[in-house]
Amino acid sequence: MPLPTRGTRPTLCVGILTLNEERRIKSCIQSAAFADQIIVIDSGSTDRTAALAESLGAEVFHYPDWQGFGVQRTRLLQHCRCDYIFFLDADEEITPELRTELLRFIEQHPKTIGEIVWQQVAFGAPLRHMLARGALPRLFPAAEVVAFEGAVHEGPIMRNPRLPRRRLKSPLLHYSRETIHDSLRKLTQYSMLGAAKRKEAGRRGGIWRGLGSGLAIFARIYIFRLALLDRGPGFLFSVFVALECFFRYVALEYDREHLSNDVKR
Numbered sequence: 001m002p003l004p005t006r007g008t009r010p011t012l013c014v015g016i017l018t019l020n021e022e023r024r025i026k027s028c029i030q031s032a033a034f035a036d037q038i039i040v041i042d043s044g045s046t047d048r049t050a051a052l053a054e055s056l057g058a059e060v061f062h063y064p065d066w067q068g069f070g071v072q073r074t075r076l077l078q079h080c081r082c083d084y085i086f087f088l089d090a091d092e093e094i095t096p097e098l099r100t101e102l103l104r105f106i107e108q109h110p111k112t113i114g115e116i117v118w119q120q121v122a123f124g125a126p127l128r129h130m131l132a133r134g135a136l137p138r139l140f141p142a143a144e145v146v147a148f149e150g151a152v153h154e155g156p157i158m159r160n161p162r163l164p165r166r167r168l169k170s171p172l173l174h175y176s177r178e179t180i181h182d183s184l185r186k187l188t189q190y191s192m193l194g195a196a197k198r199k200e201a202g203r204r205g206g207i208w209r210g211l212g213s214g215l216a217i218f219a220r221i222y223i224f225r226l227a228l229l230d231r232g233p234g235f236l237f238s239v240f241v242a243l244e245c246f247f248r249y250v251a252l253e254y255d256r257e258h259l260s261n262d263v264k265r
Helices: 025-031 049-055 069-077 096-108 180-200 207-224 227-254
Strands: 012-018 037-042 059-062 084-089 113-116 118-122 136-141 145-149 155-158 165-167 172-177
Touching: 012 025, 012 049, 012 069, 012 096, 025 037, 025 049, 025 084, 037 049, 037 069, 049 059, 069 084, 069 145, 096 113, 096 136, 118 227, 136 155, 172 180, 172 227, 180 227, 207 227
Parallel strands: 012 037, 012 084, 037 059, 113 165, 118 172
Antiparallel strands: 084 136, 113 136, 145 155
């Protein structure tokens, strides 16, 4: 059944992918409570993620047969009944400022893709000095998105690839690395997924290539994006991202025959 339109403005759906996110899912969904529809696509959680999401009013759908982030986002599209869809990760939160900007955006910019920037929050502190990287497309006219492709860092396939894009000014809070333990877990996940993606593209790896990639990304984040001004959390954030780049290329060389896209988030 279609959702009713609130007044004359277009309706907004917030879509979230989850796997064992009971620690953060409540804050994530509460930050999106203004949306007309909240969808959670759960990838087989064994904790209370799904129950917590349902108790907060989200529509939860279970797809434990993991085939990559692109497939899960495509499945999410099938359940959207709104004019616009905003993709939110379970370790992210929409600020009040971004909420206001999102609602204004869907009224004032029809058939436009909205891009956001992250405000990183790592190891208990916001990285206030670290310059944001390029904007990410997260807000889409729902009818214009055909599917998503890619095992990780997935991208949309649009009916009209020439739709205009506009960047929203307010950042999205990203609690990417809350603890060392969690960061080590993500290091394995994203290193292996990144290696699998490069294997599909026919890329080669190796220790020296991994060292070069890791050192380059560390310098880019810690020095040129000014993470060094955020002291310990800025250093740790830079190190973990660099290690992910290093192991991505090492795994591409030494684990090549065992790489696949079935590493869940």
